Amino acid sequence: MTHSTAPVRVGIIGLSARGGWAAQAHLPALTRLPGFEIRALSASSTASARAAGEKYGVPLAFGSAGDLVRSDEVDLVVVSVKVPRHREAVLAAVGARKAVLSEWPLGNGVAEAEELAAAAATAGVRTFTGLQARTSPAVRYLRDLVADGYVGEVLSTGLVASGRNWGAEFPRGVDYLLDRENGATMLTIPFGHTIDAFTMVLGEFTELAAVTATRRRTVREEGTGRLAPMTAEDQVAVSGLLDTGAVVSVHFRGGLSRGTDFHWEINGTDGDLVVTGDSGHLQQAVLTVRGARGTASDLAELPVPGRYYDIPSLGDAVDRTAYNVGAQYAAIRADLAEGTASVPDFAHAARRQRLLAGVQRAAASGERVTF
Template identity: 70%
Template sequence: MSSPTSPTAPIGVGFIGLSASGGWAARAHLPALAAVPGYEVRALSASSPASAKAAGEKYDIPLAFGSAEELVRCDEVDLVVVTVKVPHHRELVLAALEAGKMVFSEWPLGNGLAEAEELAAVAEAKGIRTFVGLQARSAPPVRYVRDLIADGYVGEVLSTSLIASGLGWGAEFAPGGEYLLDRANGATLLTIPFGHTIDAVTMALGEFTGLEATLATRRPQVRNAATGQLVPMTAPDQVAVSGVLEGGAVASVHFRGGASRATNFHWEINGTDGDLLLTGGSGHLQFGQVTVHGAQGEDTELKELPVPSSYSSVVRLATSGTEVWYPVAHAYDQIRADLAAGTHHAPDFAHAARRHRLLDRVERAAASS
């Protein structure tokens, strides 16, 4: 397994999917890595030598390869970060694993459960450390709420209700976002915002022991915001899941495509001794842009509960804590700590496969309802 040469050596990062034209890797991963000590971005690969050269020059990355195969064989790379579209995850992650490299894959890990389980099995068989981009669980507000619940702030959790908007999968889509509309591509309202958010919900409150679900595509045609052209959408724009969590709490979760004029993120946790509420502007909890409110005991009005500074470990860059890369930085911070201490707190491919199994349960429950 490739690893830094010593416990204090920086982790050499190589990107598959960092483009000169921008995208999630440039928007989130690069500033996150800049904020966390112990990493060096050393390499990238692109679909052609020319596009790799352009990205390398733009981001000042010394090694720019025209193929992923060259990158995964590079001795300077310890950790391969895969940030391409979901249908390409399997082939690129497998290439990195075959080369013996540690891998950080964006979420979803695979296009469906079978791919996720295959990748998790290969990583386990080879004994390679892996990580998956389920960074909502790393966001300071989410970790704070998890600890409040564990410490008894609400007493016994009786129920939880969550309603959220996906922003995407609405009446219009932005240019370049058409691939998200096709359910077969595995990048949907269910797998992305619902998947990220439900991972955080289950971290705080426990897994589903039973569930019922409804998936629907209420807008079978949506409009290209730039051209006005109508195109088909087969991905669901309504995801409704209800069930019982470990410990007996009743859960109700509803994600809607697009944005609402009323509520775009409202997560309520009700207990015998108190209540918690998280609010925000979208259902993408992985961005970490939420405010925590609570009340307990004799209090009858919710009040804001500022997240203690101890939950914000990333201080290398000036930040308001609301940037979309902030939870990603905390995820990288946990990965670095795990590799240094030999621990396994950051979500890995085995965890990703478990989360894919929950999404598969939702799909099967919806199909049978």
């Protein structure tokens, strides 16, 4: 695809007629963007694939991921299935020598993520990971404010957030989120997305301590009241140091709060920044940035400048889940066409999952972990 003006032909593993994340975010993003063509999809069976193909107007519908990745009509394979099924789908795409975008987290645990990153490196294929919080206009603006010295030297930062799921009730059809062994937990999903953008803005962790807990061991299904066990952590508290020397405190809690559901404060020698939002899923949240510096005593809103909304075809998707996903796809298109590497790849994903594994080790041992 280097320097080609031909559309990137996309095949989506996990696009279902019943909905889901691929239909909610990937489909509306891709259909708005020039330079992409959704050529194929696969689902759990031939019948379900055919139903999705008819519903969304996708010409090629396959009953298995293996059939999709072998199609000559597909340039970029998108893996949008539950985390325990990532490994099989990603290895199939890599084996077919296709560029592949995998949803986050890349693997069910750090060992899988490292395996997939190594397999892709050996095959020499382009890889991308769906860590789209870093494409959020507000997050990019925040990164630049910090880099440009708005707060001076960053002394400390504190973040408190709600995981939305993993509270007293869970939505129908997402029982798998409750089981820690499935790898789709509050730690890996909202915490993982948020901490990736957090480190993009402020720098990497050099050491951390952590406490995790499952305070609600039985939760109810919304609408039915059915009880289900939960082993995934609903409390994650991390403290540590960044490579800049800044002191960090991050606390995620399950469900939603009657207080604030996302509050991120950055305190520096010359000023302060505060970011608030409607949930701890920073990759989806609607965010407000406020700040004060110098002699100012009160925070004032800092509207995100229009230059950060730099993809006109996504203009009607601002503040919707498809926007950040679409912005990432636009960057993927540029990476494929120009040979650049702006979008996180599998090596980046494995590094980020090593950070999450460090949180788990610190919580289990009660000792600080260094990186």
